Amino acid sequence: MPRLPPDPHSSGSCSSAAARRFHRDWLVISLAPGIGPRTALRLHEHFGSPAAVLSASRSDLGDLGLKPPALDWLKHPDRAAIDSVLSWAERPGAHLLGLDDPRYPPLLREIADPPPLLYVRGDIGLLSEPQIAVVGSRNPSPGGREITAELVRELARCGLVVTSGLAFGIDGVAHEAALETGQSIAVLGTGPDLVYPSAHVDLACRIVERGALVTELPPGRGPQARNFPRRNRLISGLSLGVLVTEAALKSGSLITARSALEQGREVFAVPGPIGSPLSRGCHALIRDGARLVETAADILSELAPQLRGALDSDASPDASGEGLEPAGLEGDERLLWEALGFDQLAPDELIARTGLPAEQVLSMLLLMELNGHVSSLPGGRYCRASG
Template sequence: MDKRKYWLGLINLQGLGPRIIKNLLDYFGDAEAIWKASQTELCKVKLIGKKRSQHIIKDREKINLDYKLERIEKVGVKYITLADEDYPFLLKKIYDPPPVIFYKGELSFQDLISLSIVGSRKCTAYGRKVANRLAASLADQGFTIVSGLARGIDTSAHQGSLKYGRTIAVLGSGIDVIYPPENDELVTEIEKSGAVISSFPLGTAPHGNNFPQRNRIISGLSLGTIVVEAAKKSGSLITANLALNQGREVFAIPGDITKDQSIGTNSLIQTGAKLVQTIDDILTELPLDSWLEVIGKTEKELKEETKIDLSSQEAEVYDKIKSNPQEFDKLLDSVNFSASQLNSILLKLEIKGLIIQLSGNRFKLKR
């Protein structure tokens, strides 16, 4: 029996987001135990009271797990859970990662070297050209390009990356509900040279409140996010802020000051995003050779190394970490870095195989 099917049940329970599911997993240990837990046991979990536990019990009775599994297999969709070893490495490091990712195409270890390109749906011809060329150049260098399949900049980024490499499209709907519908052929091409993914159950419509969750995944899959064009208030700026909170890099393309589509990107540059005029501006911040070296070590499961080149910031944080688990907030109090900076440094130390992250946002030396 495929015990992974219990994960499909969890994400179909009403009112259970990633945070509550994480609390349940921390308490019960696995999805099957949650699914079979009594109301009394459920009530012992943080944020699960009497009313919510009653809803869980009631919803469980209505969900046919075997039917859901059969439906997924019938439409040719694969899925991966937080318990699986090949769950995307960078995405697993964000706060409250999605418990289940549905996908078509193939996820690859090389997707650890990913950059997201996002921007306005109502983009200019200039923005469309920049997104396409930039994605093509980065894909040619070995980066997987991540975007949201939306009209405008996202579509141009996917199209550009397909010329020379891989791309991942993240949906704000179920993976069987392509939006916008005119990108149906593009999705077919992406499945051949990358992956189309979604954190939503099959059949989920592209409601507006789904897109912030989609944006978290876009930035979470990526070492950095590049904003090509964005209005004063846009989902692309939300993605950029999420990237910062996740300890990832943020880049922005400068734009025509007379265009509304440039207000967001120019503001990002004013507040510290890295201005991009050529691909070298990105490679300077994220040198591909260094990341490829790290990936090579990760793929070999990173044998313990007592001598490894660390930046001064990495060395400072590494010196603070002990063999016994330490909470993120306590580490933050012991260093002179912002939360996003510390997140970024911890991620690099983890990729280099020097530390491991435990449940509850705790860290310890890898032994």
């Protein structure tokens, strides 16, 4: 199975003795037989730190339900296995994030079973940025590929990081489209040094350069069927919401959508032809309450309350705070700003003034409202925001 080359532009995360000790403690806990994410979280909450867990007596650990194999490991772990992972973390571009690391993604920490340790390649800061998960069929229709790419490009252009699972089909389309206009995160069902499917080695390398690869599995762990449903909860757990573009009734995409609902995330689904098996999963989600999506604006409007605090404004008002063009407006956004002038206009009027497609105008208006550049008014009209 292909292995990812080191990133020559970055340094590893275990550069100090203190960091090695911190990561070693988390490794001992996360690799212990019979200790899954929920048990690791319970141990951490009970004792307060990974070091305190390892210092606890066998009887105290046993009182919390740990079995003899786990107790034996915690007291006498495989040092060679631990050192092997620490050596991986010292390679360029490799990072370990324990559950109490301040860089651990806050949304993921909120789920019921957050991984005690994350293995990351690429930009670790991106894990805490606003994300939209995009999942779907591994054998999508041409139309499914087209609508996925179209939606993802617009969402990425609006500042959302696009997260998916690096699988064939919709996952790959989503990553590719996101990298055209923004950034992407791939959540792996293998160790961080391996790529599955192997045909996506080049894509994985480009994601490391423009985003991040993340997994809860240690280096050297190959693809196993049981790990992919576990992987799906991380895709949804990292994200504000999950978009399903094409899915059969029984598919991994619906597992991800169910995880999203359990985690309190938004679920979005694109409807399709009634006769297509790949429409049935999305239609079932819509019947169960998922938001029907036709344009990127449908997603952005639903996520607006969460995005409003996450997306920074580039406005530079003058002393009066009125009427100056915000810094950073370029291209079509500047065209839209100029077309708005000092009027109060409906989207249809802006579409006529600019000649831009309706979907693009609606998306830009929402993004500019989130950034504080325009204000929405009663009756669906818009005006320039005042200081």
